[in-house]
Amino acid sequence: xxxxxxxxxxxxEPYTPGxxxxxxxxxxxxxxxxxxxxxAPGVLKIISREEAEGLRLYSxxxxxxxxEAIGDxxxxxxSMIMTGNxxxxxxxxxxxxxxxxxxxxxxxxxxxxxxxxxxxVFGAEAVKVPLASDFSVNPRDYERADxxxxxxxxxxxTGMAMSLKDIERILKSNRENLVVIDEAYVDFGAESCxxxxxxxxxxxxxxxxxxxxxxxxARIGFALGHEEVIADxxxxxxxxxxxxxxxxxxxxxxxxxxxxxxxxxxxxxxIRTREKFVSEMEKMGFILLPSKANFVFAxxxxxxxxxxxxxxxxxxxIVRYFxxxxxxxxxxxxxxxxxxxxxxLTATQEILKEYRQEDPQYEKKENT
Amino acid sequence: xxxxxxxxxxxxEPYTPGxxxxxxxxxxxxxxxxxxxxxAPGVLKIISREEAEGLRLYSxxxxxxxxEAIGDxxxxxxSMIMTGNxxxxxxxxxxxxxxxxxxxxxxxxxxxxxxxxxxxVFGAEAVKVPLASDFSVNPRDYERADxxxxxxxxxxxTGMAMSLKDIERILKSNRENLVVIDEAYVDFGAESCxxxxxxxxxxxxxxxxxxxxxxxxARIGFALGHEEVIADxxxxxxxxxxxxxxxxxxxxxxxxxxxxxxxxxxxxxxIRTREKFVSEMEKMGFILLPSKANFVFAxxxxxxxxxxxxxxxxxxxIVRYFxxxxxxxxxxxxxxxxxxxxxxLTATQEILKEYRQEDPQYEKKENT
Numbered sequence: 063x064x065x066x067x068x069x070x071x072x073x074x075e076p077y078t079p080g081x082x083x084x085x086x087x088x089x090x091x092x093x094x095x096x097x098x099x100x101x102a103p104g105v106l107k108i109i110s111r112e113e114a115e116g117l118r119l120y121s122x123x124x125x126x127x128x129x130e131a132i133g134d135x136x137x138x139x140x141s142m143i144m145t146g147n148x149x150x151x152x153x154x155x156x157x158x159x160x161x162x163x164x165x166x167x168x169x170x171x172x173x174x175x176x177x178x179x180x181x182x183v184f185g186a187e188a189v190k191v192p193l194a195s196d197f198s199v200n201p202r203d204y205e206r207a208d209x210x211x212x213x214x215x216x217x218x219x220t221g222m223a224m225s226l227k228d229i230e231r232i233l234k235s236n237r238e239n240l241v242v243i244d245e246a247y248v249d250f251g252a253e254s255c256x257x258x259x260x261x262x263x264x265x266x267x268x269x270x271x272x273x274x275x276x277x278x279x280a281r282i283g284f285a286l287g288h289e290e291v292i293a294d295x296x297x298x299x300x301x302x303x304x305x306x307x308x309x310x311x312x313x314x315x316x317x318x319x320x321x322x323x324x325x326x327x328x329x330x331x332x333i334r335t336r337e338k339f340v341s342e343m344e345k346m347g348f349i350l351l352p353s354k355a356n357f358v359f360a361x362x363x364x365x366x367x368x369x370x371x372x373x374x375x376x377x378x379x380i381v382r383y384f385x386x387x388x389x390x391x392x393x394x395x396x397x398x399x400x401x402x403x404x405x406x407l408t409a410t411q412e413i414l415k416e417y418r419q420e421d422p423q424y425e426k427k428e429n430t
Numbered sequence: 431x432x433x434x435x436x437x438x439x440x441x442x443e444p445y446t447p448g449x450x451x452x453x454x455x456x457x458x459x460x461x462x463x464x465x466x467x468x469x470a471p472g473v474l475k476i477i478s479r480e481e482a483e484g485l486r487l488y489s490x491x492x493x494x495x496x497x498e499a500i501g502d503x504x505x506x507x508x509s510m511i512m513t514g515n516x517x518x519x520x521x522x523x524x525x526x527x528x529x530x531x532x533x534x535x536x537x538x539x540x541x542x543x544x545x546x547x548x549x550x551v552f553g554a555e556a557v558k559v560p561l562a563s564d565f566s567v568n569p570r571d572y573e574r575a576d577x578x579x580x581x582x583x584x585x586x587x588t589g590m591a592m593s594l595k596d597i598e599r600i601l602k603s604n605r606e607n608l609v610v611i612d613e614a615y616v617d618f619g620a621e622s623c624x625x626x627x628x629x630x631x632x633x634x635x636x637x638x639x640x641x642x643x644x645x646x647x648a649r650i651g652f653a654l655g656h657e658e659v660i661a662d663x664x665x666x667x668x669x670x671x672x673x674x675x676x677x678x679x680x681x682x683x684x685x686x687x688x689x690x691x692x693x694x695x696x697x698x699x700x701i702r703t704r705e706k707f708v709s710e711m712e713k714m715g716f717i718l719l720p721s722k723a724n725f726v727f728a729x730x731x732x733x734x735x736x737x738x739x740x741x742x743x744x745x746x747x748i749v750r751y752f753x754x755x756x757x758x759x760x761x762x763x764x765x766x767x768x769x770x771x772x773x774x775l776t777a778t779q780e781i782l783k784e785y786r787q788e789d790p791q792y793e794k795k796e797n798t
Binding site: 063064065066067068071074075076077078079082084086091094096097098099100101105106107109110111113114115116117118119120121122123126147148150151154159160161162179180182183210238239240263264272276277278279280281288290291293294297298300301302303304305306307308309310311314 | 431432433434435436439442444445446447448450452454459462464465466467468469473474475477478479481482483484485486487488489490491515516518519522527528529530547548550551578606607608631632640644645646647648649656658659661662665666668669670671672673674675676677678679682
């Protein structure tokens with residue numbers, strides 16, 4: 063820490079992203095919820111020498127072409143869309159400028175672990191609302207709040223989705239509070255609340271190209287909301303980093319958004335792989351929370367989460383382990399290709415067999 | 431403005447970037463200091479279908495490969511380098527976390543017009559130090575300051591450079607203040623103060639790939655400084671937007687940084703074009719501040735800056751006009767290719783001829 067750093071940042075605990083190993087050969091990477099399939103064919107085509115030459119020029123600070131493509135997809139006007147350098151940048155702006163009178167944010171205790179970091183960065187209070195005993199988000203806990211509400215739907219790392227009815231309940235009782243629904247994983251079986259935008263000007267939806275559109279490395283996020291809320295976000299963007307999206311990402315995003323068919327095929331494929339994987343895991347004694355995301359949150363009856371995580375690593379499979387209260391037994395597993403999931407299942411069988419041999423208590427545990 | 435926006439941002443006046451017209455055909459774009467030449471050959475080669483497929487994966491949040499390439503170029507360790515989504519993002523972080531005890535920034539009154547916006551965003555005081563009568567930055571004005579100092583060298587939009595001796599003077603008398611030297615334009619004839627890093631841990635140098643490395647559209651900036659200062663910047667980056675650089679920009683940046691020969695050729699070419707252009711403009715009655723940048727700041731004896739700017743537009747040539755106190759007579763002209771500058775000179779001759787005919791006072795003015 064340098065002597066120049068302002069006091070208020072000295073205690074800051076930065077967010078820890080999932081590991082991004084440099085050498086992916088012989089590694090099955092199921093730790094950061096990336097899409098196992100390549101971006102849409104149009105994306106692969108547009109990333110070309112010609113576009114590389116164009117890099118000498120600045121990008122369009124409004125990324126108008128991209129906002130239009132998103133607007134076309136959802137059937138809304140581009141004045142209701144703001145684009146960012148990944149949804150993380152948009153979330154940062156939200157925690158910066160929409161703190162509410164009491165400078166307070168309500169979000170589930172178990173959720174995207176970046177939210178409390180943003181609160182620390184921007185000097186807001188984090189109100190961490192416990193999940194229900196089944197790990198679901200209880201809408202009643204957010205009724206008549208006195209601050210901004212941020213809910214990931216489906217939630218991470220649980221993968222569990224809320225119904226639109228429940229979200230509407232929160233929106234209705236919080237007309238004077240902004241309600242942010244982070245839909246990073248919504249395209250894998252949950253329902254988007256974009257359709258609620260018409261009735262609720264206190265709703266702000268955040269989405270990303272990182273998961274369902276296979277563009278994690280292009281860094282594109284977007285927010286959908288009432289025109290005035292979007293104008294506020296753009297005001298801070300133009301006061302912080304106007305050219306926040308690079309030229310190639312804008313092009314890639316446009317192509318990815320326009321290809322609805324490819325998008326539906328790939329998300330459908332991941333959903334099918336997930337359902338198959340879930341039932342195989344259950345057969346082996348795993349308990350999985352009901353996932354509507356491109357990952358599952360799983361724990362085993364007997365083998366501790368951290369041990370399972372560590373042993374998978376020996377099979378060159380990386381998943382994510384959080385080791386936090388209430389979720390110490392769980393690992394989060396991204397849904398990859400069918401082949402990748404089969405390799406994980408095979409490795410898991412081996413691990414369980416080993417574990418049974420090592421641990422004389424195993425049979426007993428299994429039968430209790 | 432929405433009812434959710436925090437009070438403190440309601441008065442914010444965002445930065446206005448230079449115009450980025452969508453249709454560049456038949457347009458000579460000399461308004462945002464872009465490089466007229468394409469990025470290095472290695473960049474054009476690496477932007478490929480294969481890399482586009484890789485976009486499904488997150489980028490390396492540390493952008494280690496890029497930091498290493500920059501370190502190799504300058505002969506410094508990568509622990510002294512931080513990379514950002516354009517130097518604007520890095521500057522935003524600087525204004526956020528290095529405000530000093532008095533939350534105060536000193537910078538030249540005429541300089542990058544984003545600095546006062548950053549002060550507003552982060553609630554710091556902007557101390558705008560007037561330039562000398564010849565538009566130079568006087569180092570004495572920054573001795574023993576009581577806040578963070580930010581100086582663009584060469585300055586923009588004047589293009590005028592400071593000597594290392596003058597910068598060292600500021601560094602010496604401000605051991606307890608961070609001194610930020612924004613070297614966005616340093617590669618066009620000024621001297622970088624990277625070599626002063628050894629002696630001064632209060633120095634932070636900011637550079638960009640947007641100008642001398644023809645990558646404005648890739649959004650890559652970097653900061654060079656003492657290990658602890660860089661760690662502070664990374665701490666805030668990891669608390670705001672860890673994956674701030676996209677995969678393709680990291681790749682492009684590495685290639686651009688490694689090709690020193692191409693870099694020297696292209697910057698050399700722009701310097702030669704500038705010198706030739708300056709002497710032609712002087713012949714036509716223009717006064718140009720001594721530029722060490724890839725632009726010139728010019729005014730004419732008779733024709734007002736705004737009028738010249740507007741008339742050039744009719745010839746499909748866009749330059750930048752600021753219309754602010756002390757610089758109302760000036761236009762800023764980016765140095766393009768030799769051909770582009772010749773077209774501008776020809777158009778200027780026409781404009782001056784027209785102006786002479788329209789304005790009966792012209793001859794008189796010219797002779798006073």
